[in-house]
Amino acid sequence: MGRAFGGGQAAIDVAVVGLPLLMVVGSALYLRGQHRRYGRLVGWPGQLTLAALLGGLGLAAYAVWPLPTSVDGLCPIVPEPAPALDVGSALLALGVFLPVGILARARFRRGLLVTIALGTALALAVTTIRATGVLGLYPCSYAIDAPALTGIAVAGVLLGWLLARWVPVLWPWGPHRSWPGAVPDRGLPDLTRRVLGALLDLGLWWYGSALVVALSHAYGVVEPATGNEVRVATLLGLAVVFALFLPLLRRDRSTLGCSAVRLALTEPTAARPAARHRVLARTLLLHAPIVVLLALGLGWWSLIVVALHTCTALVRSDGTGLADLVCGTRVRTRATLDGGLPGRLVRYSAPDTEHPRPPERRPTPV
Template identity: 30%
Template sequence: MRLASLCENQGVGDQVILGALAVTLGVAVGVLLFVPFVALSYRRSGGFGFRRFVVWGAALVYAMALWTYTLLPLPDPDALRCAGTGLDPFAFVDDVRAALGRSSEPLRDPAVLQLLLNVLLFVPLGFFVRVLWGRGIVIALAVGLGMSALVETTQLTGVWGIYPCAYRVFDVDDLLTNTLGAVIGSMVALAVPRRHWGVPKFVDAEQPTPITRSRRFLVMLCDVIGAWLTAAAVALVFQLALYALGADAAVRDGSAANVVGDAVSIAVWFVVVLATGRSVGDLAVQLRYTGGPLPATLARTLRFAGGIGGYLVLSALPGAWGLVAAAFAVSSVGVMLTTPDRRGLPGIVSGQRLIDARDLRETDAANPRPPAGPGR
């Protein structure tokens, strides 16, 4: 991947656009994976590590940047100019020597700049391989070589046949310099303490932990993001179905799809709460409502109405109901901050208390039910 020549051929504005695209795509993927990430964190490490979340977010943005800067922008097929290939390994050594001999500022020479950019591009990959996967230099070398080969082959084949020929130069030296960058990144990651490598699995991950404000905020965030994504996905599928079926233009304006998406999202969250007593956010963050004088079905229905269910219903209503939904959300946060054990409105309306879900497993293990005797 000829990054130096690529930077020369593209203006600063193009580079900024590609960078913004990488960040946008990385954030979008991060939102899609947020709830599963939180759930996995609580089950493997017993909690949610914000710093580790930031590192994973950075890895997502890097992955998008690797794609955008090496493959985009795609050329206009009518203006395509086929690129050549460089099959002479270590040709960059002679290029750098020549640059050092002819230039008083070698770092500005395209040959040197090409080498440095190809190395630097893959340094984050080696870093993430060690810090996020807990793997060393050998794996970083293999992953770097494999990823570089994938990018180079994609370019060489014209994005696997979309274009009749390669639109960027395939160079075996790029494989070498990219792989070197991954190895350097793995070595840089040695500065990170070993306890932060890989995906930690703590022995006490199944032990209950305090119900903090941040933990309850995380429940709310997981519920809102999960419900919004569910509604958006259903609305998109419904809208595509309307187009495929040739529905009248007035029906395809998006309003019907939004109504269906909101309705399905509300129904899914209600069924989950009714079946488990917990919202999706509670399940992800390992919380549970328990006790209370009401029958379980009624308590769970009220718990739904006093929590994410009430917010989703109000948000789905037209007009000024959006302001009511916002007021409901603000009130929910305020009540959560001031009630014992952070139980909030769901705990008040259902008459239940909020506990760590792992408390029940611990109680059940300590007090097993006696076996049923004869005649029972």
């Protein structure tokens, strides 16, 4: 069976940028699904929802850690035997899989058998990824674990479920409801939600362009000697498509990352999509300098642009940034535009007066 891209340095270059991109895409899909089902992530259930996202990212990072960036010296001539179980590796596996059991019980309300089955599947998947060199992308396995780590991972899931089951009962001041209830998602989004959308946009743009460059090198479309020029051109090209043109075509005037957390750009005084010229001016004022500085390797200077934009958002009650004040736009939720309700929200339906149901017959007591 042949390895992807020959199993050499080209495959490693694809894996180094492709795996983080998959994590960013998975985060975007997860947040989009949670906001569509439950609306705003508020209170303790909202914090557990974000904790589930961080736990999943930590589990994915553990499955591929440490991710080598070069093939040099990666595979020994004589294969190394499976190492003995050490305390550090056991505690790491226990700590990574412990949140799986806690969240399965506290956030997703899963029973013990379902949780153990899920934990076993996750532990076997992680073991397979680490033992096969990220499913064959690497020429050999760079992280050989002791076989007992799989059992320790499952034990960590079981321990987490038991803690989530009994600790809230014994802790009188702890929260008693940890699963979410649907909340109408209208009004002004909080700062955490905006930051999540910006980070998703940055991750999709950065790792997406890096993956395009890596695939171009792997298939011989461009020469490795022109890697820097191709990288800069790809970064700027994707930024023009996804940060400049795409928001102008969408009704919510939002980028992909911000749309994943259900954000929209509206007019200052009306719940309607912002005018396209205002959105274009905001993009040129806020996103364009950041994109150019990052593409040229001057990422630290882009923090000045971010600081200038957020200086007003931190002091205003509506959280409006400087670019929004200048361009006449406001960041609101998507439901403000279309009036949509969360999928899990209980909707009221009026009784059918034209075809009333007959009264229920109850047995007469003897």
